[in-house]
Amino acid sequence: MNVTVTINGAERSADVEPRVLLADFIRSDLGLTGTHIGCDTTSCGVCTVLVDGTPIKSCTMFAVQANGRSITTVEGLKQNGDLSAMQQAFHEQHGLQCGFCTPAMMLVGTAFLEENPNPTEDEIRWAISGNLCRCTGYVNIVKSIQAAAQATTEGANA
């Protein structure tokens, strides 16, 4: 079947079997390997992408279901060639170690701050509780999202 999506702002098409998972479609057919696969059961969240702005675990969605929709992956986070506030915050706050969960964490964090620009620590922890990390104990991931929230708010007020 032909699947056409807008991914990180660009329209892309490929012919895939109906059973092909969105994660495989993004990684193999579209060649964007920043989206990872960690569990196949919607548990770990490392495959999370934004579909029409909403975080979706792409290992549990078929590529055909994304037909005609707009997808954002980690490769699309940069804005005007610069790191986004979220990317910058993960770097500044040491929000990543092995980097495997990082693209998904940043995407979830980005979508969450759209909804809730001034979250509490508990709200951040709840928001990322669908995404596992084995390296950081979540401490600096939470700090990164807090720092991104602050940077975004300050940027908007400036």
Add this chain to the structure above:
Amino acid sequence: MTTTAEPHTPPEIGGIGHSRKRVEDARFIQGRGNYVDDVNLPGMLYMAIHRSPLAHAKILSIDTSAAEAVEGVIAVVTGELLAGYNLAWMPTLSGDTQAVLATDKVRFQGQEIAAVIATDKYIAEDAATLIDVEYEDLEPIVNPQRSLEADAPLIRDDKEDQETNQCYEWESGDKAATDAAFAAADKVVSLETHYPRSHPAPLETCGIVADVNPATGEATLYMTSQAPHAHRTVFALVAGLPEQNIRIISPDIGGGFVNKVPVYPGYVVATAASLVIGAPIKWIETRTENLISTGFARDYYMKGELAVSNDGKIEALRVEMLSDQGAFYSDAQPTKFRAGLFHIVTGSYDYQYAYVTTRGAYTNKATGGVAYRCSFRVTEASYMIERLVQNAAYEIGMDPADFRAKNFIQPDQFPYETPTGFVYDSGDYEAALNEAKRIVGYDDIQAEKEAARKEGKLVGVGIASFTEVVGAGHGEDYDILGLKMFDSAELRVHPTGKAILKLGVKSQGQGHETTFAQIVAEELGLPADDIKVVEGDTDNTPYGLGTYASRSTPVAGAATAVVARKLRDKAKTIATHLLEASEEDLEWETGKFFVKGDPESSVTIQDIAFAAYTNPAPGTEAGLEGVHYYDPPNMTYPFGTYIVVVDVDAGTGQWKVRRMVAVDDCGVRINPMVVDGQIHGGLAEGYAMSSMQHITFDEAGNNLGSNFMDYLVPTAWETPRFELGETVTPSPHHPIGAKGIGESATVGSPAAYVNAVVDALEHLGVRNIDMPVSGDRVWAAMEEASG
């Protein structure tokens, strides 16, 4: 208390002590990491493995015809086929053997039986399910106690000299003297507990892209490998390939925690298939495959006893340990220490006598014994002594912190030889304890606990004052399959003063590209930003034993400092030429040599580097490059005190961490930000094992934790908040005084969490709850205690 010294170098140099931001981040935050599954080669085929549904059964027949008939299937590989190449079995890093693809019988659920090679991963997985195996059931052995009974069926009947299911037996210490000390003791405190089976479960599963060039015979293997050089040697031995034709590339690794130290059958089958078929082959585990077939950790049944005087002095320790090793013993294991470094079980305390026995038993489970985020078996040992000490304090009627302080090895006793033969390098245990007490407000929290009890509320305070042993290790005592556990660093300073550092270790998130450059910056005065760090390519890095057991900083970090000093020595020779001064007249300060008494007369390290290629001193060898293989004189012994405060619900047994204070002493901290990150991760994994993370098996040997819905890994929501503190006691034998930090928190924290829950119920007489300390277990302990 000692604290981290100010850095010796300015921020623009970024030497030791700077919280330098990580250079590896740039690719990860932009989706440009390169993990094994991101490697795609032209003409690449995909492999899927057919695994045993049974834990113990004889294989009667294997029918691959239906799988072979699927369109897109190129080949089906069986053990029988591999046996033709003498590859049906392979040696393990602990000197055991392991089936690559089962030929005679299956020995655990999930064991590899056959592999399908196809043009597409979906087709490969489809076809793998069509392989039909006929079995004859055998009794599954699912615990080590049954395994060692005389009438238990022999699991390893493949091994000629194996007459029982015992995998190893080992002892340490003086039995007679220890028994005598126990016979004369005022009090004997004992604890029987089980450290449950756990799985490291890094978020990236294991995998390989095997690319054997049919024209040249050269094998390029992109592997999830924490120890690429050792793996290359194993591949040479297993496959009979000439070692110079094997290149192992370990690209970015999505977490390791020792899961990626053993050599797994999938790697070998993919390589053999690539060799035969002449095309690159990718094999990436599913999560279920990772959780059912790759190296497990822990699963120790332990009985410990402390002999204690009435006034609270520890006099002797006796420990018996029985471990469930699974069907094959496959972890990287020092030859001399069959049970790992369990003899760190004597802990942070000063007493004369100890006797430890350990036995390992084969069972019908996947390979066991990997040292999940710890040096070989140190986590279990540390847990035992810290739980015992807490219980001993209750029996004596002393405050658990005071009891520890009374028994600590004192700073002036180092180097300290333990009753089991380790020589601790340095420590100031009371300083770490006092700092943790200060941060948590110890006296206040104890008073609050007493007050809460009067109101029927349960508050617990748990302590662990652990000592770890890391940095394996001096070649005299530590080797893996005969390979001495040195590590290496090669440093090349280019003509423009920029440098490349190549290491035999391999980061899996620890940030080596950032921190090892800081060591060079410290020693040579080159800005850390000018130093590129390369690892994980056996063709382009010096030989090393890899990254696990917190050994990178103690061993490769030392090699880095030493090679940088070698280059500084050579730089000095060149400086004498450039400044027309004698060596005695030159002094070094960060980044330059100058003539004593004439600081204007100086030459920078960059000038010297340029001269090394353009104007070397007459008679000196050109270039500014070197390599060093570092054989550490001893292990390093990081330590710390963790204090946990919990609130336990008296009605349900649910418990919640209110405070987690962790004071670590890992010697000199190269990058405090990275050190804190390592501690955070370890504290979370310690909490995971204490509270939820374990894998059980039913009586038939079915794995009951085969996915992340059954094997519970904590999310941000459950994971407690952490408060960190530090003391700094440098290692006297390490070139920069560092000790290693990757695993202290996993080693030290489980006892602190469990001690806290037990402490909340201590007044009820509760002395043990086995991990994972789930609410229902706490509730049951309360019910039992109240009769």
